[in-house]
Amino acid sequence: MPIEIRELHIKVNVNNAQSSQNEGEQKVIEKEIVIAECVEQVLEILKENKER
Helix, strand or coil: CCCCCCCCCCCCCCCHHHHHHHHHHHHHHHHHHHHHHHHHHHHHHHHHHHHC
16 A cells, blocks of 8 residues: 655755855865876776777
């Protein structure tokens, strides 16, 4: 027998100062990870081209 949810209450507390600082740091880390992965893939492609 399926359950039907008629109401859903969500409570959220937002602290802008702390969250924006953490988001900025997280974005920088994510960019560094993406750049590192791109460099690794480019080096792998260059290595494969040298072997041919």
